[in-house]
Amino acid sequence: MAASARDSDDRPPKLETDSQVRQVELAEDDVDFRRRELRVVAKLDMYVCPILIVMQLISFLDRGNIGFAATQGMIGDIDLVGTQLNTAISLFYPLYILAEFPAALIVKRLGFNRVIPTAALCWGLVCLGNGFVTNFAQLAACRMLLGMFEGFLFPSLALMLANWYKRDEIGLRISYLFIAAAMASAFGGLIAYGILFMGDPGRLYIIEGAVTVVIALLCYFVIPSSYTTAYFLNKDDRAVMRRRAEITEAYSGGRGHYTMREFMMAATDVKTWLHAIVQVMSLTVLYGFSVFLPIILRFGFNFSVEQSQYLSIPVFFWGSIVYGIGGYLSDRFGRRFLACILCAPVGVVGYAILLGGNQVPVGVRYFACFLIASCAWMLGGGNLAWLSTNTAPDGKRAASIGLALAIGNVGGIVSGQIYPQTHAPTYTLGHAYSLAAVSLNFCLWWVIRRIYYQREGLKEGMRGGSVAEPPEFSDRAPSYKYQH
Template sequence: MSAHRESEELPAKPELDSQAQQVETATLAEDAEFKKREARVVAKLDLYICPILIILQLISFLDRGNIGFAATQGMITDLNLVGTQLNTAVSLFYPLYILSEFPAALIVKRVGFNRVIPAAAACWGLCCLGNGFARNFGDLVACRLLMGMFEGCLMPSLTLMLANWYKRDEIGLRISYLFISSAISSAFSGLIAYAILFMNGAAGYPGWRWLYIIEGSATVAIGAACYFIIPSSYTTAYFLNEDDRAVMRKRAEMTEAYSGGQGHYTRTEFTMAIKDVKTWVHATIQVMCLTILYGFSVFLPIILRFGFNFSVEQSQYLSIPVFAWGSIVYGVCGYLSDRFSRRFLACIVCAPLGVVGYAMLLGGNHLSVGVKYFACFLIATCAWTMGGANVAWLSTNTAPDGKRAASVGLTLALGNLGGIISGQIYPQTMAPAYTLGHAWSLGAICISFCLWWVLRHIYYRREALKGQILEGVVPRPADFSDRVPDYKYQH
């Protein structure tokens, strides 16, 4: 009986193996087909979503940073600015900017990206336009304060919109686009400022007023257009067909299963962000990074003009290649960090070059102007890369959605304290050496570099703790977050 039963069972095994192989082959084929369809959808997102966000970020930095170019074109004299009033006007952009970032991060998904972003753009455009008609220091401060409040809604909205449309292994490169556009905007500012020099005196207005009037009007027009261009969700996106929406639906399900995205945020998720030490470490680093970024991007034309003794025209067009170089470097770093999922290296690899650049400016009294100009390129190598890579690292290592929104919102809001600091470390009284600004920025790079190593230790320690959870040594967290074993950090 036993032998007979074995003879009956043995032939069935090849059939079962064959069926399993067929199922596996079919599954692999389905996965390959889905990946092809997904690649086409991601390409559409890059074609329709990313350009809108890049343009918005570009004009945002154009409007906030053009005060440096306006200052070299006669604004200081025309508005009778004395002492550190220019620095105060630069810094006062950020208090309301900071206060508006965190609430914007919490409400933008509920209210709708297609409503919040266009409205914010149109409002800060009107404020920028108002700068062109300022008659004194008080007018300038009022416009800067209001402009900061509305611009503060943009960066968290754009970051979370990217997280809403892209998967986490795709978001690093797309966030890099935002910082690349800020670098490009600085280059465009130099080009636009140089071109507007030729409008000086038109209709009785000096060139710096035309700088604000033209850029502010363009921002209002772009904000109005974005109301019709930005889709409310993938279900209504005009550039996606039914097959594309099916792919997006599956991508959303995969993201929700992995990151806990539910489309609404709870107090528990907010508390998770507040209690997580990595939120505060990333935020501290962001303060340092944005001190460097804003100080360098706003004051470079002034440093070239009054520090290196270039003419007004030279300070405008010599800033262009420096900012362009910064955008290229960050674009490469953003691509490579996504390609290899290496966030830590993207943060630290360029920092030493920035240290060398600022050290050259600090101890460069004996150096030629050409060598000090080269030091600006070394600084640009790290200025945009550091801030963008830091936010990307936090965003890709935080879940669920509510915790990510709170963590990113806090980091961006607190990080913009760097904007207030940057406005005070380059007082005109310290020209031509600008020792305080260069020394402060050098210290900020060093602090960031050290804290990234601390973050690296935190992430690896938490991965080890997840292993202990799987082994049953440590209890599993009650609520889903990036602390559970199923969620893998990117290092």
């Protein structure tokens, strides 16, 4: 896992020999160090995580508010016809995808404390301007710009977590980001319900955009550049962080900078592409469900505008609770596969119920939305955490996450097209496609698990001398143990 961004003279020396690695790993068993480390991790959870959670929350608020605005009359106000709403939703993702991979490669060099607030400031201004659009062309332009600036966020957040936390801690913290996405959908329902009584859906964009701008400006002052200068860490805390960085770098091979060789290691590793395919399916389900649920409740279940706003709130809250529990347990027991594989059948049942259409009572279909929420955030979050904790060195991890996110967000483009308004009230295409996506993920996770177990078998051969050890350190090295 990557160490915190810092100058080269601050970077701990590369630990080359097995004895040095073992000596560093022994630090983890030191009772005093562990006590001090727990205190430092608690500080990170208090000062670092909340900032990142807020950034993720406002990001999903600003991209997802189009679904709530559509139920409040935006379609008629700016004269959208046919599938123009779906097109506008999909246009968010092309530039979003193009921005994610370079963001993963440059954010550490430019500084998390610069990139994250600047991206938020830019998309906040775009969101604010979205409240003044009068036609489809203006809406499309705003969606594309919004996607371009938001594309810098998630890779930056994921890699910042990887710089501040160790690999057995990161799964839970990445889960916080997906919980924030679920909470954003819930809060979006609350905000939309409140703004509904103001009589102008454009105010939804203006208010949320203005809040994002204010938060972005504050983040220039509260996001630390590195642990060496963090305002909430004292001298002893920084010593602990340096030792944590040594342990991580000894295990994961971090050098503090990324090379083309490490990019090629990610690009030529089959697990990168399998996780990326899973991410495509996962984000198709997540974005389709989170953006279109208010629309499905309004035009599919025939609820009123008010009902479609407030009935979406408990569904999204439930999704955040389930994912929070899953993220905690996967970190606690180091079982990434189980966290992913157990949620998929629940989602399959949920979509199967919705495919029953009007033959199924509305109450049962609404219950099915809770089943889908039980898996929607776990699909992408669990998959990304699994990839992150099984990839080294840090340059390969950055490239792998960047590729998985960039390719995965093709699912965002797809999600905007599978729920056309012309398919109301059954939305058969969207539900069927989502069911197939969850089912495919279920199958691919078994394949990925098999690959990890096969590689562990090869590592046993390397330790015994029967198989040649790879010349360069990576997660394929015998000293690196995969989490299953």
